[in-house]
Amino acid sequence: MEARGTAEGDEAASSGAGGGRTLRRAALDRRTVLVEALRMIDADGVEALSMRRLGRALGRDPMRLYRFAASKDELLDGVVELVLADLQVPRAVDGADWDVVLRRCAHSFRAIALAHPHVVPLLVTRPLATPLGLRPIATLRPLEAIVDLLVGAGFDPKGALHGYRLFTGFLHGHVLNEVQEQVADPDETDDLLRLGLHRLPARDFPRLRALAHELAAYDGAAELDEGLDILVTGLRHQLSAGLRSGPAHREGGAGAS
Amino acid sequence: MEARGTAEGDEAASSGAGGGRTLRRAALDRRTVLVEALRMIDADGVEALSMRRLGRALGRDPMRLYRFAASKDELLDGVVELVLADLQVPRAVDGADWDVVLRRCAHSFRAIALAHPHVVPLLVTRPLATPLGLRPIATLRPLEAIVDLLVGAGFDPKGALHGYRLFTGFLHGHVLNEVQEQVADPDETDDLLRLGLHRLPARDFPRLRALAHELAAYDGAAELDEGLDILVTGLRHQLSAGLRSGPAHREGGAGAS
DNA sequence: GCGTAGCGTCTACGACGTAGATCTACACCG
DNA sequence: CGGTGTAGATCTACGTCGTAGACGCTACGC
Numbered sequence: 001m002e003a004r005g006t007a008e009g010d011e012a013a014s015s016g017a018g019g020g021r022t023l024r025r026a027a028l029d030r031r032t033v034l035v036e037a038l039r040m041i042d043a044d045g046v047e048a049l050s051m052r053r054l055g056r057a058l059g060r061d062p063m064r065l066y067r068f069a070a071s072k073d074e075l076l077d078g079v080v081e082l083v084l085a086d087l088q089v090p091r092a093v094d095g096a097d098w099d100v101v102l103r104r105c106a107h108s109f110r111a112i113a114l115a116h117p118h119v120v121p122l123l124v125t126r127p128l129a130t131p132l133g134l135r136p137i138a139t140l141r142p143l144e145a146i147v148d149l150l151v152g153a154g155f156d157p158k159g160a161l162h163g164y165r166l167f168t169g170f171l172h173g174h175v176l177n178e179v180q181e182q183v184a185d186p187d188e189t190d191d192l193l194r195l196g197l198h199r200l201p202a203r204d205f206p207r208l209r210a211l212a213h214e215l216a217a218y219d220g221a222a223e224l225d226e227g228l229d230i231l232v233t234g235l236r237h238q239l240s241a242g243l244r245s246g247p248a249h250r251e252g253g254a255g256a257s
Numbered sequence: 258m259e260a261r262g263t264a265e266g267d268e269a270a271s272s273g274a275g276g277g278r279t280l281r282r283a284a285l286d287r288r289t290v291l292v293e294a295l296r297m298i299d300a301d302g303v304e305a306l307s308m309r310r311l312g313r314a315l316g317r318d319p320m321r322l323y324r325f326a327a328s329k330d331e332l333l334d335g336v337v338e339l340v341l342a343d344l345q346v347p348r349a350v351d352g353a354d355w356d357v358v359l360r361r362c363a364h365s366f367r368a369i370a371l372a373h374p375h376v377v378p379l380l381v382t383r384p385l386a387t388p389l390g391l392r393p394i395a396t397l398r399p400l401e402a403i404v405d406l407l408v409g410a411g412f413d414p415k416g417a418l419h420g421y422r423l424f425t426g427f428l429h430g431h432v433l434n435e436v437q438e439q440v441a442d443p444d445e446t447d448d449l450l451r452l453g454l455h456r457l458p459a460r461d462f463p464r465l466r467a468l469a470h471e472l473a474a475y476d477g478a479a480e481l482d483e484g485l486d487i488l489v490t491g492l493r494h495q496l497s498a499g500l501r502s503g504p505a506h507r508e509g510g511a512g513a514s
Numbered sequence: 515g516c517g518t519a520g521c522g523t524c525t526a527c528g529a530c531g532t533a534g535a536t537c538t539a540c541a542c543c544g
Numbered sequence: 545c546g547g548t549g550t551a552g553a554t555c556t557a558c559g560t561c562g563t564a565g566a567c568g569c570t571a572c573g574c
Binding site: 117120121124125127128131132133134137140143144147148151157158160161162165166168169170171172173174176177179180182184195196197198199200201204205206207208210211214215223226227229230231233234235237 | 374377378381382384385388389390391394397400401404405408414415417418419422423425426427428429430431433434436437439441452453454455456457458461462463464465467468471472480483484486487488490491492494
């Protein structure tokens with residue numbers, strides 16, 4: 001907490017004198033800043049978020065925001081952290097089968113993505129800007145937890161890392177697919193027109209045009225589950241074939257790779 | 258082509274009189290603009306690309322660029338098109354097995370991503386901003402081609418679409434993983450320090466810290482192949498189980514799902 | 515010669531991220 | 545009580561951004 005009790009009292013006093021502010025001038029803290037930033041992103045998209053606009057929304061000078069984030073980039077990292085705080089991180093101690101836990105995590109991530117579609121680009125691209133070890137600690141929790149889960153399931157550490165990469169790669173790709181499933185004209189009843197597919201030359205895109213109905217009937221949860229089926233089956237196969245097993249679980253099938 | 262012969266002559270003449278420009282003032286065209294934009298993105302990242310900077314690099318007033326892209330967003334879409342023009346689109350007529358063709362396409366996409374790491378965020382996020390049918394036509398070619406390939410392999414249209422989504426979802430996720438595999442300190446020999454993992458509390462991230470060597474020894478091509486193995490195996494299973502078969506190929510195993 | 519298209523130049527607007535100076539209010543201490 | 549330090553507000557400012565629009569010039573077609 002940056003504010004102190006007395007400063008808080010002062011804020012309340014000057015709020016009364018200042019007047020006209022719809023947002024009560026309570027002491028500002030990092031979380032309040034991030035929550036408002038997230039609200040604005042959810043409402044208008046990332047591009048519409050500026051420090052000036054955020055400052056105005058919070059009833060503060062934009063320069064004040066730099067007390068809570070050293071730069072706009074760091075603010076965006078904070079928003080990612082805020083959103084990922086709701087991610088149901090897999091716990092190896094749950095007693096559930098590892099694939100059940102992974103599925104739960106996947107659906108939790110999907111729910112977050114659907115709740116905050118405008119944040120998805122941030123979720124997938126912020127990591128590109130920062131080396132692993134320099135990222136906000138909270139965003140590394142899922143990695144640690146998933147690796148821990150998979151090691152507990154019998155994968156060796158390398159195999160667990162491989163499983164993590166497969167899982168997150170697939171998951172990120174899936175939510176990117178799902179979030180982009182928007183329509184050109186929501187009020188249109190004809191699938192071809194709704195999706196804007198009528199623009200495409202029939203000669204060049206016969207398949208795509210013929211898939212209008214299927215495209216419009218997208219079921220993200222089902223797609224996710226089916227993808228996870230394939231992923232889990234593949235990982236299971238690797239585990240039972242001894243390709244990715246850890247020392248504690250190498251009790252059967254020492255098959256050559 | 259926007260320029261005409263006579264305008265070209267005029268350009269050459271004023272180039273001689275203008276002086277000082279390292280870039281010869283040939284007639285400007287869309288491709289030249291996009292190629293330069295791509296070069297700048299590759300060199301300095303997307304954020305460093307502005308219309309003013311691009312105009313300067315081309316020896317043109319930035320307002321001139323609007324002749325070739327209606328907005329900066331459209332310019333970025335054009336860069337994506339330019340980059341994807343190099344993608345080896347799967348051809349169903351190749352005679353090769355469908356999974357071989359998919360693998361080839363995946364590696365082609367990966368090569369593109371590695372050649373233009375700064376463009377990867379654009380590759381994965383631009384589609385979020387535009388409904389499918391309104392996207393640049395060239396960026397829809399892979400979809401049409403992959404669906405065509407899978408239908409030719411025996412999937413029904415819906416199953417082919419499902420396979421396309423799985424494939425691209427996984428592929429996008431993979432390249433996002435791979436492009437983010439950067440190090441905090443390239444000159445450091447100790448893996449823990451190279452990746453900046455020493456910053457992480459050992460108590461909270463024992464797995465992650467223990468994986469420094471594996472993290473540093475990332476082999477993207479191998480990861481991609483292993484992921485594709487799993488994906489192809491899963492899709493094959495669906496096909497042979499009759500879950501996703503098209504009418505022309507339903508000659509075996511009418512198994513219940 | 516006239517009209518028009520293409521192009522260059524320039525001004526301008528609203529906006530951006532953020533540096534830094536100055537001022538105010540309040541808490542704390544001697 | 546007075547002085548000092550700190551948090552926060554306010555303000556100016558800089559360089560930069562995307563892009564609108566006015567104006568002028570040149571070349572070409574009719």
